Amino acid sequence: MLRIGLIVYPGFQVLGLAMCATFELANTATDEPVYSLCLLSEHGGTVQTSAGFGVETTAFDQRSFDTLLVMGDNLIRPVSPGLVQFLRSACRTTRRLGSICTGAIALAEAGLLDGRRATTHWCHAPALQKAYPNVKVEEDRIFINDANVWTAAGMSACVDLALALVEKDLGAEVARRVARQLVVYHRRAGGQSQFSVMLELQPRTDRIQAALTYAKQNLKSTLSVEELASAASLSPRQFSRVFHAETGQSPAKAIENLRVEAARLMMETGRHPIDVVATDTGFGDRERMRRAFIRAFGQPPQVIQRANRG
Incomplete structure (x- = not known):
């Protein structure tokens, strides 16, 4: 079972939770469930979403995860020292790390994007590049995979990233079946422009x-x-x-x-x-x-x- 931790914090963009449906449907497209999901936050308990309602979370602890994904935000907020410490520690045991939208700020603050290619929502890309000059920011990308680190643009790009992770784990045919169930086109390529x-x-x-x-x-x-x-x-x-x-x-x-x-x-x-x-x-x-x-x-x-x- 591949344990996936979705890291949230007060005010995170609620659309990021759409990723959960991708992994849920991947479990039904295989003979046995492959993924288990866990919402994580620094202190645990109820965390408010950008839409105003709360979700229940588990506090950071010593459990290991196959994949950790930092959710994004509508704004750029300061990254808590606790989240930075958790990411730096987790990177030694986690197979892959990733982010949606401004979640890339947390990865960058933890030093996990230094020397790597990364992306975020186009409207936040200049701020990411200015604050972290060692990151190779490519603002016009849906998602980027650099070694074991995955970063994605904002909003609906979370689904593209989730489908890409499923394809990496389970193959293209499973990812296509999941995309059909989600009633979306098969995932956009990572290099595809954020603009249309x-x-x-x-x-x-x-x-x-x-x-x-x-x-x-x-x-x-x-x-x-x-x-x-x-x-x-x-x-x-x-x-x-x-x-x-x-x-x-x-x-x-x-x-x-x-x-x-x-x-x-x-x-x-x-x-x-x-x-x-x-x-x-x-x-x-x-x-x-x-x-x-x-x-x-x-x-x-x-x-x-x-x-x-x-």
Whole structure:
């Protein structure tokens, strides 16, 4: 049985508890239960969540854990000396340590992220980097695994991290079954961006949303204004006007951004040659994709690809 300790403290972000469902369902997807869960806190007893209700916890003690995960917070709060001491002691006997969101601050304060790659919620990443310059903070990641330390972005990224841990322990097929039961896509890759072009565009009407969905599903097509307008059931002239009014971008620019996002994801989740990525995401050739990457990231795709393989 793999004992997992979830470390909480007053005001921790309640969404982090969603991880529990992932491990719970993993137990039902195997012949025998694999995980046991324990909510830990420095002093034990009832600990208030960010939502205002309390959860019962067990105080730090000498019990050993296979995995310890520090929950996150909506704010950056001082890390208690007791938590720092517990983490420093536990790291000698625990197989892996991890954090959600600002939980990375506790790992960093304990010195467990020195020289390591780590991530946190994008809005707290600059503060983490400033306070702990020895940590290699990568703010635009869903989660990062560096040796036996796992750090994840905030909010729903806790589920991605939990699915990644299940996949590491029990294999990809079990993780897929758990993801289906959770009614989520199979976990996002750790290197995937915390940002989404579709979320940033935020169209107000179903017609423009339909056109964007069509575009994302057909990136290899030319995706002319006429084709997109047809998907939105609008004339080309109406479509261009309404699209810009709702998204603040021209259709051509939005499509380029969707292609860049798809290309970057391909490079983050596989070892596809640049030419294949350019073809599969609709750029057509590597030079066109290179120019788009420089506009979006200030770097050519080869640099981003090497960084993800490093």
